[in-house]
Amino acid sequence: HHYRWALFDRKPLDRWSDERVVLLGDAAHPMLPFMAQGAVQAIEDSYVLARLLSDADDIAVALESYFQTRIARVTRVQAAARVNMELFHHRRPQSPVWLAGKIAPTVVERQLDWLYGHDVTGS
Numbered sequence: 001h002h003y004r005w006a007l008f009d010r011k012p013l014d015r016w017s018d019e020r021v022v023l024l025g026d027a028a029h030p031m032l033p034f035m036a037q038g039a040v041q042a043i044e045d046s047y048v049l050a051r052l053l054s055d056a057d058d059i060a061v062a063l064e065s066y067f068q069t070r071i072a073r074v075t076r077v078q079a080a081a082r083v084n085m086e087l088f089h090h091r092r093p094q095s096p097v098w099l100a101g102k103i104a105p106t107v108v109e110r111q112l113d114w115l116y117g118h119d120v121t122g123s
């Protein structure tokens with residue numbers, strides 16, 4: 001059916017560069033769409049990569065540093081998107097998350113401070 005298509009993510013890679021070829025965005029860390037973060041993380045990657053390359057004496061060191069700076073965060077977003085896939089497709093509409101959002105919305109919002117409170121210019 002041409003109105004349907006598959007959704008894919010991929011396990012975290014153990015490197016994003018090979019000599020002077022480097023990946024960012026979906027090529028480095030494809031994620032499921034349930035956090036709406038694929039483009040956001042690609043933009044964050046590009047900021048970090050550009051800053052490290054512009055300051056670099058050694059390209060290889062800069063590319064490794066880029067990977068080390070970004071991998072934990074994008075892996076966490078990938079994992080959160082997977083969890084949301086389960087939650088969003090829960091059959092019961094009044095799931096624990098829905099209920100918590102009604103009773104204590106700020107508690108639920110604070111759980112995403114690690115994502116939305118992150119300042120990539122400081123990383």
Ligand SMILES: Cc1cc2nc3c(=O)[nH]c(=O)nc-3n(C[C@H](O)[C@H](O)[C@H](O)COP(=O)(O)OP(=O)(O)OC[C@H]3O[C@@H](n4cnc5c(N)ncnc54)[C@H](O)[C@@H]3O)c2cc1C
Nearest residue numbers: 024025026027028031033035036037038039040041042043
């Ligand atoms: C329906 C939908 C909704 C989305 N909503 C959101 C959202 O709300 N928030 C969010 O943050 N993200 C969202 N995303 C995810 C976001 O679009 C992607 O994560 C983002 O576009 C990834 O950027 P990228 O530059 O890594 O890859 P892409 O945007 O895929 O860019 C790769 C480019 O490379 C080109 N290309 C491929 N092969 C070659 C080749 N051999 N030679 C030359 N060029 C080539 C492609 O044509 C493409 O233009 C959404 C995605 C979809 C599909």
